Amino acid sequence: xxxxxxxxxxxxxxxxxxxxxxxxxxxxxxxxxxxxxxxxxxxxxxxxxxxxxxxxxxxxxxxxxxxxxxxxxxxxxxxxxxxxxxxxxxxxxxxxxxxxxxxxxxxxxxxxxxxxxxxxxxxxxxxxxxxxxxxxxxxxxxxxxxxxxxxxxxxxxxxxxxxxxxxxxxxxxxxxxxxxxxxxxxxxxxxxxxxxxxxxxxxxxxxxxxxxxxxxxxxxxxxxxxxxxxxxxxxxxxxxxxxxxxxxxxxxxxxxxxxxxxxxxxxxxxxxxxxxxxxxxxxxxxxxxxxxxxxxxxxxxxxxxxxxxxxxxxxxxxxxxxxxxxxxxxxxxxxxxxxxxxxxxxxxxxxxxxxxxxxxxxxxxxxxxxxxxxxxxxxxxxxxxxxxxxxxxxxxxxxxxxxxxxxxxxxxxxxxxxxxxxxxxxxxxxxxxxxxxxxxxxxxxxxxxxxxxxxxxxxxxxxxxxxxxxxxxxxxxxxxxxxxxxxxxxxxxxxxxxxxxxxxxxxxxxxxxxxxxxxxxxxxxxxx
Numbered sequence: 001x002x003x004x005x006x007x008x009x010x011x012x013x014x015x016x017x018x019x020x021x022x023x024x025x026x027x028x029x030x031x032x033x034x035x036x037x038x039x040x041x042x043x044x045x046x047x048x049x050x051x052x053x054x055x056x057x058x059x060x061x062x063x064x065x066x067x068x069x070x071x072x073x074x075x076x077x078x079x080x081x082x083x084x085x086x087x088x089x090x091x092x093x094x095x096x097x098x099x100x101x102x103x104x105x106x107x108x109x110x111x112x113x114x115x116x117x118x119x120x121x122x123x124x125x126x127x128x129x130x131x132x133x134x135x136x137x138x139x140x141x142x143x144x145x146x147x148x149x150x151x152x153x154x155x156x157x158x159x160x161x162x163x164x165x166x167x168x169x170x171x172x173x174x175x176x177x178x179x180x181x182x183x184x185x186x187x188x189x190x191x192x193x194x195x196x197x198x199x200x201x202x203x204x205x206x207x208x209x210x211x212x213x214x215x216x217x218x219x220x221x222x223x224x225x226x227x228x229x230x231x232x233x234x235x236x237x238x239x240x241x242x243x244x245x246x247x248x249x250x251x252x253x254x255x256x257x258x259x260x261x262x263x264x265x266x267x268x269x270x271x272x273x274x275x276x277x278x279x280x281x282x283x284x285x286x287x288x289x290x291x292x293x294x295x296x297x298x299x300x301x302x303x304x305x306x307x308x309x310x311x312x313x314x315x316x317x318x319x320x321x322x323x324x325x326x327x328x329x330x331x332x333x334x335x336x337x338x339x340x341x342x343x344x345x346x347x348x349x350x351x352x353x354x355x356x357x358x359x360x361x362x363x364x365x366x367x368x369x370x371x372x373x374x375x376x377x378x379x380x381x382x383x384x385x386x387x388x389x390x391x392x393x394x395x396x397x398x399x400x401x402x403x404x405x406x407x408x409x410x411x412x413x414x415x416x417x418x419x420x421x422x423x424x425x426x427x428x429x430x431x432x433x434x435x436x437x438x439x440x441x442x443x444x445x446x447x448x449x450x451x452x453x454x455x456x457x458x459x460x461x462x463x464x465x466x467x468x469x470x471x472x473x474x475x476x477x478x479x480x481x482x483x484x485x486x487x488x489x490x491x492x493x494x495x496x497x498x499x500x501x502x503x504x505x506x507x508x509x510x511x512x513x514x515x516x517x518x519x520x521x522x523x524x525x526x527x528x
Contacts, residue, residue: 001114001272003084004047006030008111008277018132021118026279027272029110031088033097040093043101045086049112050272054078057109058086064107071289072100092290105280144246147253151236158233160201165226167202171209172219178206289354291336296356298329298366298381305363306333306356322362329381338384340407341366343376344425346392346418348407350384371412380429384408387431391456392417393467395474396424397443400457400464401432417461428478436480440487440507442518442526444473449515450487450507453480466512476526489528491521 006028007014017023030047048057058078064070075089090100105111118130122138130138171178174196181195182188189203198206239245261268295311298304299321310332311317319327333339335354342348349370357364366372384404393399402417409415418426432453439456442448449468457465468475481487486502501519509515 001027001050003050003052004030004271005049006047006277007272007274009274010276014274017116021129021131021135022116024113024115027112027114028105028277031101031104031110041097042090043088043097045088045110046084047271048084048086049109050114052109052112054080054084054086061088061104061108061110070100070103070107072096072103094290102280106282111280140250143250147246147250148240151240155233155236155240158229158236162226162229162233163199163201164205165222165229167198167205168209168222169219169226170196170198170202171206172222182207289336291334294333294335294353294356295359296329296331296333296339296353296381297327297359297363298378299325299362300328301325302366302372302378303363304351304356304366304369304381305359305361306335306353307359311359317359320362325362328378331382333383338408340380340382340384340404340429341370341378342380342392342407342417342426342429343372343414344379344427345373345376346394346416346420346426347376347414348409348417349412349414350409369412370414372414379426382429382431387433389432389458391428391430391432391439391478391480392426392464393428393430393441393475393478394418394420394424394464395427396421397441397466397468397470397475398424398464399428399467399478400459400462401453402459402461406460419461419463421463424474427475430479432480433482435482438483439467439478439480439511440504440528441468441478441515442476442528443468443470443515444476444526445470446476446517446526447515448507448518448522449509449513450504451509451511451513452483455511469512469514471514477528479528487528489523 008026008028009017013023014025017025027049029045029049032044032046033041034044035041048054058076061073061076065073065076072091072095073088074091075087077087077089079085079087088100088104090097118132118135119127120130120135121127122130123141177195178192181191185191189200189207192198192206193200193203239249259265263270292308293310295307295309295313296304297307301322301324303322303325307317313330321327333353337353339351339353340348341351349372351366351369355369366378367374372378386404388404390402390404390407391399392402398421400418407415407417420426437453438450439453440448440450447468447470456467467478479487483504486500487504488498488500491497491499499521507516507518
């Protein structure tokens with residue numbers, strides 16, 4: 001291509017396009033990484049794909065920066081003069097140059113597809129798709145037709161000229177008589193044609209001849225021209241009568257093209273190099289965000305903020321809220337994390353940690369970021385990567401296991417995961433540990449049940465199965481644990497002690513049973 005660039009398709013893909021006559025070529029800009037003094041770096045674009053306008057390309061890259069679609073790109077500058085020079089500055093020196101380049105290929109016209117469609121007219125003027133071999137073969141066959149037509153056309157021109165030259169020579173040989181006829185005859189043309197056996201064109205040409213042409217030198221030049229034309233005529237007649245001579249002539253003519261456009265010439269030097277490369281990788285958004293520790297704080301009234309660093313959750317700064325508000329949930333995370341928020345109607349929402357309001361002040365209402373109905377309550381907020389699987393439990397004791405990736409929502413409207421029965425609502429979302437194999441549930445009636453985790457269905461959405469049965473009230477709390485380690489809960493008071501019950505045989509039963517009173521000393525709030 002005139003603008004250079006790099007074709008990154010495999011030889012097999014290129015060959016297939018040429019064999020079928022249809023396809024496309026992936027063409028990328030030529031991008032080089034330049035190391036700066038001090039350890040920084042930037043990218044230089046020196047060639048862009050064919051058909052891409054430089055102004056629109058730079059405008060498109062600038063839009064990626066302004067719309068924060070490519071947060072790892074800091075700036076784009078046009079330093080072009082006679083050649084192309086576009087400078088791309090990363091957001092910071094810690095950004096991966098490879099990730100930035102792949103993202104630019106995917107999100108901008110620094111990589112385009114140039115289509116190939118060899119839909120052409122054949123020798124019979126019929127449109128059809130040809131392979132490259134067919135197209136070149138038919139073009140070559142047409143070149144022989146062109147050679148024959150051109151040679152025949154030249155022969156016709158030579159014949160016309162020889163006719164006139166022969167007439168001029170007759171006129172020079174009989175110059176006195178020709179002058180006499182012109183001066184004395186009323187119809188000199190007819191007289192000359194009859195006397196010298198001239199054709200109409202020859203006689204007309206003689207009558208139109210200027211006096212200055214009546215020189216001895218002109219006569220010699222005419223005879224030389226006649227000899228030259230006769231020689232050329234003989235060569236052309238031989239050429240038209242011999243296929244072998246035509247092939248030799250064609251080789252010679254095509255050889256002249258190589259002299260002018262061969263790979264070693266300035267005009268023929270390849271501009272677009274061919275370097276096979278895999279398609280540009282899709283870089284996850286997390287890779288484009290600088291990973292920094294934060295502390296996420298959610299208040300009882302739904303105000304959310306992210307403080308820089310991993311702040312002590314009991315510090316005065318973390319416990320600062322509006323009047324009448326108070327703490328609800330707080331945990332440590334990173335700016336690259338996705339956060340899962342669950343509402344009591346069973347709908348899940350996804351928040352990007354790097355998009356949370358800063359820790360100064362009281363933050364912002366989380367309802368400004370998601371379409372959460374006003375009467376709905378938030379029942380959980382946690383890191384999506386905290387647990388690969390979650391246990392969802394409704395207030396009526398029904399629940400199921402779901403993969404964390406299945407509750408991720410792509411829009412503000414969220415994703416309906418649990419559909420509680422009438423009168424019930426999603427009450428608890430618990431992360432499942434990698435070695436957990438048992439479930440403990442306790443109801444408002446203070447009856448506890450322990451059963452295997454394998455008895456809980458794994459679903460993508462739905463109402464779930466009955467975890468525990470109640471005559472009065474509903475579910476108070478549920479937790480998963482490793483049976484071999486026993487069930488632990490915090491003791492009351494400020495001692496911070498934890499009690500572990502390893503003999504759980506009295507409470508073990510099948511899923512859906514009613515259970516029995518918990519061990520002595522279990523917290524009065526019925527919470528694990």
